[in-house]
Amino acid sequence: MAPLSTAECSQNGHQALDSISQEQTGVHHNGRLAESVASGKDGKPTGQAQADGHDMQRQKQVLLLQASAALQTFCNSLIHSDVSVLLLEVCQQDAHSFTQWSMCQRTAESFLDFLATPAVCVLADAYGRRPLLLLTGPLELCGWSVIGALVPRTLTSKPLVAFMKALSSVTSTAFLTVSSSAQSDLLQHRPKDLADAIATGQSYVGLAVVGAPLLSILLRRNFGAHAPFWMAGVLSSIILATVLSVPETLETSGRRRIELHKFNPLESATLLFRQGSNLAHLALMYSMQCVTRCVDAYLHTFMELRLGWGRTQMSKLLSFWGFCVFLGSNLLRKALKRFSARRIVLAGTLFSAADLALRGLTHRWWHLPAALVLGLPGISVESAMRAMLTSAVRDQCPTLGGATTQAALKMQQTLTCAVVGSPLIGQAFAWWLRQPRKVSSGFVATHYVTASLCSLLAHALLQSYVPA
Incomplete structure (x- = not known):
């Protein structure tokens, strides 16, 4: 075969370059086509778009x-x-x-x-x-x-x-x-x-x-x-x-069969008391503070007998109470970032005791709102106690799951209110009602005194607690 001339070599070279260019262009176009197929209208890949869609749906x-x-x-x-x-x-x-x-x-x-x-x-x-x-x-x-x-x-x-x-x-x-x-x-x-x-x-x-x-x-x-x-x-x-x-959030693979022993509330309510003396000490502290919530059942009757308040005044008071709870919860979240749960609970129980004592002395319209303001550092003290107990359980009993611990705290709170709190606070309020002069004279209400003492007892229990 005769050798190619320089012109022919140049022509073939240009053809080869054109061919390569066309192939590259084809690859480029095909790549863009594939990318466009794999992308949404906003140019994001389908996988990312689907993930974003799932996140938006979840939110x-x-x-x-x-x-x-x-x-x-x-x-x-x-x-x-x-x-x-x-x-x-x-x-x-x-x-x-x-x-x-x-x-x-x-x-x-x-x-x-x-x-x-x-x-x-x-x-x-x-x-x-x-x-x-x-x-x-x-x-x-x-x-x-x-x-x-x-x-x-x-x-x-x-x-x-x-x-x-x-x-x-x-x-x-x-x-x-x-x-x-x-x-x-x-x-x-x-x-x-x-x-x-x-x-x-x-x-x-x-x-x-x-x-x-x-x-x-x-x-x-x-x-x-x-x-x-x-x-x-x-x-x-x-x-x-x-x-x-809202669709079902629990996947089929995450569902559990029903076990009869899980219906036993006593097993959950007494769980923390059965984990050694240290945790039992903290659990008793939590129970004592839970007793104080039982005074709320008699708030309306107390204010009606003491100050003659009706529905309108009580609605305003409950609205202010809700604002205090909202403010106290936000203060607690900020405090937990700077101080230990132990220090927050020690201070909170004292403020809670002062709040309850001042409520018992109510004989002017501003006394109970003032008590709520005074008790702001302790209005969410139970949440700090739960955080402290959860941390203690995680350190001392790592085999107990977080959900199990939270369920135990809820059951313990309920059992305490049913067996101890409601009868104790109810009898204290009934005794106060049987003293007509004390009801009208502004004498301290005994059910609030009882609740305040329970809060002080919770404080003393935490003071004497020695971490394991």
């Missing part, structure tokens, strides 16, 4: 769960100031009869919580979160609307009112517990996002507690005493619609 579901929990709390706060008045009306304005029934109702409520909470958690783990949310949310609010609007104010209605009040507490606690579990399912591998979600949910709940009593005043003035109950019933349909829009 939307968390927001819906937070909104439903806040709305549930809003409805409970909306009618809370009317509950004691309703019981008083049913008891025919007999304060002694009301005290006895309120004490029995409070004890029954605590026992129902004690029995129902483990069962609700077991069923939610076995059948998913959604069925329990649908059952407990609207059920509680519809029940209350029936009570407020249809139950006659007669003496024979006392058992029905007491039962429905206890049922209300059980279903509300169950709804909030299962809602928290659903949020944990959605953010189970994102601890920071979960912490932010919890903080955001608490803020929503705090705002709900602030606004609901004020709305209750407007409803009663414009539409009558039954209006807050009817409004709660209407809002229950919104909660139902919100929960229906």
Whole structure:
């Protein structure tokens, strides 16, 4: 074959370059085509776009769960100031009869919580979160609307009112517990996002507690005493619609079969007391502080007898109380970043004791609000105690899971209120009622003194605690 000329070599070289260029161009176009196929309209890869879509969907579901929990709390706060008045009306304005029934109702409520909470958690783990949310949310609010609007104010209605009040507490606690579990399912591998979600949910709940009593005043003035109950019933349909829009959060692989021993509430309630003397010491401290929450059941009656306050004044007080809880919770979160839980609890129990003692001395309109302001550092002391106990369990009993510890704390709190708190505080309040001169003279209320002493006892128990 004759050798190629320079021109031919040049021509072939240009053809080769053109061919390579065309191949590269084809590859470039094919690459862009493949990239465009693998990309969304915004130019992001499909995998990233899908991940972003899943994140947005997850955030939307968390927001819906937070909104439903806040709305549930809003409805409970909306009618809370009317509950004691309703019981008083049913008891025919007999304060002694009301005290006895309120004490029995409070004890029954605590026992129902004690029995129902483990069962609700077991069923939610076995059948998913959604069925329990649908059952407990609207059920509680519809029940209350029936009570407020249809139950006659007669003496024979006392058992029905007491039962429905206890049922209300059980279903509300169950709804909030299962809602928290659903949020944990959605953010189970994102601890920071979960912490932010919890903080955001608490803020929503705090705002709900602030606004609901004020709305209750407007409803009663414009539409009558039954209006807050009817409004709660209407809002229950919104909660139902919100929960229906949230898909099941617990995957099939994460569901657990039902085991009968998990229904035993005593096993969970006494768990921390059976983990050695150190943890039992802290658990006893927590129980003593839990007793103080039982005074809230007698707040309305106390203020009515001492200052003659009615629904309007109590609604304003509850709104201010909600603001204090909201503010105290935010202060606690900031304090936990700078101080140890032990120091916060030691200070908080002292402020809590001072708060309760000042409430017992109430004989002017500003005394109880001043007590709430004084007690701001201790208004969320139970949360700091739970953080301290959780840390101690993690260090001393690492085999116990975090969820198991939280369930044990809830069950312990419920059992303490049912067995110790409600009878003790109820009898102290009943003794105070039997002293007419002390009721009207501004003499310190014995149920608040008892609660203050319990808070001081919790402080002393922590002072004597020596970490393992």
